[in-house]
Amino acid sequence: GRSNARTFKVETACPGTVSYADILALAARDSVNLLGGPSWAVPLGRCDAMFSNATGATTDLSGPGSDLDRLVAGFTAKGLTSHDLAALSGAHTVGMARCLSFRMRVYCDDDISPVFASQMWQVCPSSGGDTAVAPLNSVTPAEFNNGYYRGLVAGAGLLHSDHELFNNEPLDTLVRLYSANGAAFASDFAASMVRLGNISPLTGATGEVRLNCRKVNS
Ligand code: HEM
Structure with a gap:
């Protein structure tokens, strides 16, 4: 499940370092490749957002x-x-x-x-x-x-x-x-x-590396 994504090895190796946004980009790449598609280098360093935008997913x-x-x-x-x-x-x-x-x-x-x-x-x-x-x-x-x-x-x-x-x-x-x-x-x-x-990656002070993918860090 998504909430267990922190069992990814990156979290034990480097706690709080790799964002869920980056993990998602890597997982998309690897899923494509495992099904017989191409692979590519994923630029990393995205932060996770401090809020979510459900309406944007529909309007955009x-x-x-x-x-x-x-x-x-x-x-x-x-x-x-x-x-x-x-x-x-x-x-x-x-x-x-x-x-x-x-x-x-x-x-x-x-x-x-x-x-x-x-x-x-x-x-x-x-x-x-x-x-x-x-x-x-x-x-x-x-x-x-x-x-x-x-x-x-x-x-x-x-x-x-x-x-x-x-x-x-x-x-x-x-x-x-x-x-x-x-x-x-x-x-x-x-x-x-x-x-x-x-597309407009979130970096720096406006985001964070989430510890739990389902919620902002408290
Ligand atoms: C170009 C405009 C696009 C439209 C209008 C569109 C629309 C849709 C719709 C209507 C579905 C089925 C959702 C449902 O019936 O529940 C779907 C599924 C899907 N779309 Fe798109 N899509 C677009 C672009 C993309 C892009 C850019 C990607 C990824 C690069 C993508 C990846 C997928 C995948 C993987 C599914 C299957 C999801 C599943 O089986 O659960 N789509 N899309």
Whole structure:
């Protein structure tokens, strides 16, 4: 569990030295790598925040029904590019989404593989069953590779926001490249993860190294 993350060896070796923010960035890197994805050097030295911002998580992240303009705008507001958007969305190579998040996509979008849509109808009823889940990447759901992009090209993007990356607009070229060239995806993903992890890092007096990941130090 998260609250037990301090059983990490870093805490016994160097008490109060490595922040949870840094541990999370390292764990993300290692999770990707353990599933067959790339690895990268994670810049360290983040502090943990003194307060949390639950509403920011909703207002600053675009929802799964967003169109491409909105997705790009959300990334631009954080100093990331549409190229980062195309590469980082490849994290949807693993993990699940709830019916609630993709119902509109599989019942209302025209631009979807009919076979894929009818498979999703089996999982996700047109009403009710909001919490039923399907893999974000039905091609290779448990591997970190470019299967997600192969799905997009085949009209089998699960979220509307996934499909928006391959909708006859500028990012189609990148999606095609990633779908054909796993090494190009792996290398762009790693570079974009470093940029993602460097968004306004908290350092110095405004933060702290938490002793318990669930609360500020007293
Ligand atoms: C580009 C805009 C993005 C949108 C609109 C988006 C949206 C979503 C949604 C709706 C879900 C399913 C949540 C649910 O139904 O409960 C999801 C899952 C997930 N997303 Fe994203 N996402 C985006 C970008 C990213 C990025 C940049 C990453 C990481 C680099 C990421 C990693 C994941 C992972 C790993 C899951 C699976 C979680 C699980 O299985 O528990 N997503 N995303």
